[in-house]
Amino acid sequence: MSHRSTTHPALLPDEPTRRLLDDIAAAPDAPLRLGVMAPGGYGKSVILREIRRLYDDAGSSVRVVDDAHLLDEPRLREVLEADDPRLVVAYRPWPRHRVLAESLRGRPLLMPGAFGKEQVKEFLPAAASPALVDFVHQQSGGVPRFVERLAGVTGAEVPAEAVDAFRPELDWLDADLQKFLLAAEAGAGLRLDLLGSLLGKDSDGVAEIIEAARATGMVAQDGTLVPIARRAVALLSRAERRIAVRQRLAGLQLDAGGPVLDLVRPLIGTGVGGPGVAAAFQAAAAEALGADPALAARLFAASASAGTPGVEVAARWATASAMAGDLDGALRLADQVITGPESAHRGAAAEVAAVALAHRGQLARSTELYQWSATPSAAAFAVVGSIGTGRLSCELDLPAAPPTSLDGAAALMAQGIRESVAGEPMTALSTLVRASGLLEPVGRAALLPDSPAALAALVALHCGESGVAESVLDRAARAQVGGTLFTVRHVVLRAWIAMVRGNLAQAKDCLLALKKAGKRLEPRDWLFAVALEIGVARRNSDLATMKRTWEQACEAVLRHPVDLFTFLPLGEFAAAAARLRDEHRLAPHLAEARNLLRELGNPPLWAVPLHWSGLHAAIIAEQTGVAEEHAAALAEHRGLNRYNAIISGAAESWLDVLAGKVDADQVEDAARGLHAAGQWWDGARLAGQAAIRTADRQAMVRLLDCARLLQGRPVAVKKTGVEPAVVPESTDADKLSDREREVADLVVAGLTYKQVGDRLFISAKTVEHHMARIRQRLGCTSRGELLARLREILA
The missing domain is CATH 3.40.50.300 (P-loop containing nucleotide triphosphate hydrolases)
Incomplete structure (x- = not known):
């Protein structure tokens, strides 16, 4: 039995x-x-x-x-x-x-x-989940006594009484065994070289102590502590003894040239000092810099507190702070080094300050600091900044350098930006995409004034290659190029692509996600984010949001001086200013942008989008003469490439439409060209506005269908020829046609007739006629009754 x-x-x-x-x-x-x-x-x-x-x-x-x-x-x-x-x-x-x-x-x-999971389950309540069984088994290592101590656990947390039960066992151990357990808790359980020096014993003596530790049941065969025992050793051992063991191990590991991060991380904030500890903190910070710059900054701070001379650690501390997104701290530390005594660290500190100022929108000052620094990457970034602020360098005079990823990418960035103003747009784009690819293996460890992916995306958007912009941004996001500093920049540029394509909900969701994350936006990122919010609101005919956001837009422009890389948000603000009849507040900044272009020789890549946005602002403000000037400027660049030809042709179509001359073929070609260039919303709007203004019924239906197609909406089913199919209306009073449902949905959502018309590319009068027919069909006697009935039907 x-x-x-x-x-x-x-x-x-x-x-x-x-x-x-x-x-x-x-x-x-x-x-x-x-x-x-x-x-x-x-x-x-x-x-x-x-x-x-x-x-x-x-x-x-x-x-x-x-x-x-x-x-x-x-x-x-x-x-x-x-x-x-x-x-x-x-x-x-x-x-x-x-x-x-x-x-x-x-x-x-x-x-x-040791117990297996089935035996562990015997100690837990009958309703214990598999996850709880796994947790107890993992924490206890299957040691029966430890399993029993965890028998009352209800969640994935070790109770304090289970840890405190180790106190008598730990107090009973001799000093060498306690010291070994502290070393094992630090991760050095089988480092015989370190243990010999720590314990003052030869290899046989160390082996005996390891055997004694295993005999306690707290140490596994691989020299690691059972998780619950490790927690107990960390919490119940005397603090000064634990610190002393880690300090000694860190010194030994540092002498051997090995990693020390895991050893010294728990020493942060303990107040330990001395040259050895300070050096260990610095070495640990260097290990953490690429993966966790915020931790690296704390370690550099600990090194300074432990006795490392201020100038020696401040420059590297500033680098870590900048990579972690703490630009205030980075600038403060960098300034200490720059303004302090002459040292070998001043150039590095200047580069950190240059990065911080670039993100703050001070590109001219950033460029000055890069020019002052002597490294190859600094010289390349100085070229980017010089061109971005309107100072075209004659030569890319970059010093010779070893072929590091950062230096190579910086040189390509400088070359690509130079090509964007003095060469072929597609050549510039190719160069910048290659620069971004070169930095992908480095990932978040690169400290940059701007990411090559962001510059490539800007150039791509300026020459109608939104697909390339989307791809390069996605790759940079996956590789975390630039780390924390560029998370927001890459997101807002990705949202910008969605906006110009007419994916307004996606663009809005990106903005909401940034707000919910509570991220502090530096002036450059804030400028783009506010422009996005204004742009989405304008395309949604949401005048209330535009008015509410306009003051932020004006402040954002004041905080960020105009440079070559801010033309997209500036153009969006120009259209919004015209819509809000507040052009005078933006006029000085637009004049500054035009001056910058002139200083660079009016490079078409950057000039064309600015004139395109100026054209729309003039159309909105009903300034036909100004619109014609922008169209003429666009025509000057028409023959340079396909994108310029598309934009110039679309500008001419707009002027014709505004003059009442609607050529359906011309408008449709122009609208489809804009769609092919990534400007889906602009293409749909051109076709829709042309449809509203033509007296030709067939042309109107054709252009409306084109607008809906470019916007991604269903078009009317056609018979042979160009006549739309006749769709019989439902005799059921509770049924509406598809078009009536579209109109009713927007009206119930609170949009005005004009806003509904802008959204659906029809006139406000047509919206009013739709609503009158719906009211008659439903037999409603008041607007309140009509809205209530529509809510029921739409629900």
Whole structure:
């Protein structure tokens, strides 16, 4: 009959133990000499109690000796040589006793092991989830005593009482063993080279201490602490002893040239000092810089507090702060170095300040600092900044440098921006895309004034290659190029692509996600984000949002001086200013943009989009003469490339439409050209406005269908020829036509007739006619009754 414990829940015997207990129950008078060997916490004492119970129940005697490893040799010999017919001895595998080994040689030996998940489950409530079973098994390492301590856990958190139960065990250990456990808690459990120096022992001595640690049950065979034991060692050991062990290990590891981050991370904020600790903090900060710049900044701060000279650490601390997005701290630290005594770190500090100022919109000042620094990447970034602020360098005079990814990417960025004003747009785009690809392996470890992906996206948007812009931004986001500093920039540019394509909901969702994340936007990112909000509102005919956001837009422009890379938001603000009849507040900034273009020789890549937005602003403001000037400027660049030809043709179509001359073929070609160039919303709007202004019924239907198609909306089903199919209206008063549903949905949402018309490319008068027919069909006598009925139908 299989034996089952009835005395203690911790006795969940494995197969060898179960067979032995069954044998004892079947023949309690048979002689027995048995050893039970296992580390502490594996249930040896429970097995002894179970054996004693079996013999007591059978009326037989047995001598049991627990913790035999603690007995001295004379006492142990006395126990083992006594004339007992039945003797059971329990002991740990360390310390080893020659007498114990000789006496039990050839005798039965039980070696209870760790619990599996099924045994762990026996200790938990019947309703315990598999996740809870896994948690207890992982934390306890399957050690029965530790499983029992976690039996009352209800969630994925170790209770304080389970940790506190380790206190007597830890206090009982000798000093060397405690020191080893602290080393194992620090991750050096099997680093024999470090342990030998830490413990002051040779390899044999270290091996003995490791064996002793394993015998406690708290250390696994690989030298790591069981998770709950590691937590206990960290929380219950004396703080000064734990700090001293980690400090010593860090010094040893630093001398050996190994990683120290995991060793010194817990020392942050403890107040430890001295040259050795300061050096360890610096080395750990260098390790953390690429993956976690915020942690690196804390480590540099700790190094400074530990005694590293201020200038020596401040420049690297500034770099880490900038990469973590703390530009205030980065500028403060960089200025300390720049204005301090002459040192080898001033150039690096100048580059950090240049990066911070570029993100703050101070591109001219950033360029000055890059020119002052002597590194190859700084010289390349200075070229980018010079061109961005209207100073066209004659030559790309970059110093020779080793082929690092950063220097190579910086050189390509400078070359690409130079080509964008003095060469072919597609060549510039190709160069910048290659620069972005070169930085992808470096990822978040690069400290940049602007990312090559962002510059490539801007150039792509300026020459009608929105697909390329989308691709390069997505790749940069996946590689985390530029780290935290560029998260927002890449998101807002991705949202800009969605906006010009007419995916207004997607663009708006990006803005909402940034707001919910609570990210602080630096002036450059804020400028684009506000322009996005204004642009989405304008395209949605949301005048209330435009008015509400306009003051922010004016402030954003004031905070960020005009440079070549801000023409997109500036153009969007120009259209909004015209819509709000507030052009005078933006006029100085637009004049500055035109002056910048003139200083660069009016490069078509950058001039064409600015004239295109100026054309729309003039159309909105009903300034026909100004619109014609912008159209003429666009025509000058018409023959340079396909994109310029598309934009110029679209400008001419707009002027014709405004003059009442609607050529359906010309308008449709222009609208489809804009769509092909990535400006889906502009293409749909041109076709829609032309449809409103033509008196030709067939042309109107054709252009409306074109507008809906370019906008991604369904078009009317056609018969042969150009006539739209006749769709019979439902006789059911609760049914509306598709068009009437579109109109009703927007009216119920609160849009005015004019806003509905702008959205659907029809006139406000047509919207009014639709609503009148709906009201008549539904038999409503008031507007309130009509809106209530429409809400029911649409629901």
